[in-house]
Amino acid sequence: MTAPLPDFRSPTFLRQHLRDTMAFYDPVATDPSGGLYHFFLDDGTVYDTRTRHLVSATRFVVTHAMLYRTTGEARYQAGMRHALQFVRDAFLDPATGGYAWLIDWHDGRATVLDATRHCYGMAFVMLAYARAFEAGVPEARAWLAEAFDTAERHFWQPSQGLYADESSPDWALTGYRGQNANMHACEAMISAFRATGEQRYIERAEQLAQGICQRQAALSDRASASAAEGWVWEHYQADWSVDWEYNRHDRTNIFRPWGYQVGHQTEWAKLLLQLDALAPADWHLPCARFLFDDALAKGWDAVHGGIVYGMAPDGSVCDDGKYHWVQAESMAAAAVLAVRTGEPRYWDWYDRIWNYCWEHFVDHEHGAWFRILDGANRNHTREKSNAGKVDYHNMGAVYDVLLAIG
Incomplete structure (x- = not known):
């Protein structure tokens, strides 16, 4: 007999799912010599004790802060502080204000493996500080301000109203520009404003949202993207013209894949409505509706269920893999839209996505979510968490739903 499905809209279920997900990491993740381990197999085995990635390091701060804010349990605040201290001790270069992208941690010492400065990484540094300040670390407010000032000084491009993406360790910019760093910077700015009330953060969030979701999205016109207009x-490119060929033949780049990311359309929908709750603008809701509705209409797999990863400009699926974060962000966006509009169809989407994730992504044996499945929902890797995952997206999505339903 099949067990009945949980009530996915229940705050009690959502809070418990946060605990259950973190429990996968709790017994094994903490490294007493500093920070947390970043690489886990499906059963919780740590398969790399030394490599540490800036994105994982900062996301551990965020996940622990969410658990502390949700439960009030001191162990989560302690975990957050442990993760936070490691970001500052192991990744921050005090001389430049930059953060290493990748380090080797051994015998309590960090050796920098990749010192490239990524705005994407800086966005998560700012998000970590904002969430830490909100969760009872008063000094994190000044650290947030310092990181913001560093990003403004080295990545911000006033003429474009967006952040550049990447630089050398001494802040020489490369020519690549990307929306992803700006999207997560927008997320960080929303959290920074929630935590501090400082107007500059929400003003920057609005500017980033307009730059990407209005100006840059308009470059996806009918002539160049017949199935993905808007x-x-x-x-x-460096001048923010579209680079249609970047990584076209490389499906391995987890941070810069080719194609329209279906999950980024829905993630922007969520962010636009979170922004609108703090600084309303007439364009937020229509844009959020369009991005979510069109993404689900074209990205939902009617045969196997779930939302596909990548779509080409002509509407063909260029990557039919199912990624955990795409489902999670879309589920959160559906809930935020449901609350904002009162339309039952968004709750229907929320339930449909959760049903799919409960069947295919939630690991009911070992805990947490599987990372990636193929188009037919088969798991081909034993790696539950590699660089960047740490279940930040799915835990964050549950947290966002809790915030949305009050």
Whole structure:
């Protein structure tokens, strides 16, 4: 007999799912010598004790802060502080204000493996500080301000109203521009404003949202993207003209894949409505509706269920894999839209996505979510968490739903 499905809209279920997900990491993740381990197999085995990635390091701060804010349990605040201290001790270069992208941690010492400065990484540094300040670390407010000032000084491009993406360790910019760093910077700015009330953060969030979801999205016109008109493309040249070929033949780049990311359309929908709750603007809701509705209409797999990863400008699926974060962000966006509009169809989407994730992504044996499945929902890797995952997206989505339903 099949067990009945949980009530996915229940705050009690959502809070418990946060605990259950973190429990996968709780017993094994903490490294007493500093920070947390970043690489886990499906059963929780740590398969790399030394490599540490800036995105994982900062996301552990965020996930622990969410658990502390949700439960009030001191162990989560302690975990957050442990993760936060490691970001500052192991990744921050005090001389430049920059953060290493990748390090080797051994015998309590960090060796930098990749010192490239990524705005994407800086966005998560700011998000970590904002969430830490909100969760009872008063000094994190000044650290947030310092990181914001560093990003403004080295990545911000006033003429474009967006952040550049990447630089050398001494802040020489490369020519690549990307929407993803700006999207997560927008997320960080929303959290920074929630935590501090400082107007500059929400003003920057609005500017980023307009730059990507209005100006850059308009470059996906009918002539160049017949099936994705008005969608957000990922990759741009230094002048913010579209780079249609970037990584076209490389499906392995987890941070810069080719094609329209279906999950980024829905993630922007969520962010636009979170922004609208703090600084309303007439364009937020129509844009959020369009991005979500069109993404689900074209990205939902009617045969196997779930939302596909990548779509080409002509509407063909260029990557039919199912990624955990795409489902999670879309589920959160559906809930935020349901609350904002009162339309039952968004709750229907929320339930449909959760049903799919409960069947295919939630690991009911070992805990947490599987990372990636193929188009037919088969798991081909034993890696539950590699660089960047740490279940930040799915835990964050549950947290966002809790915030949305009050």
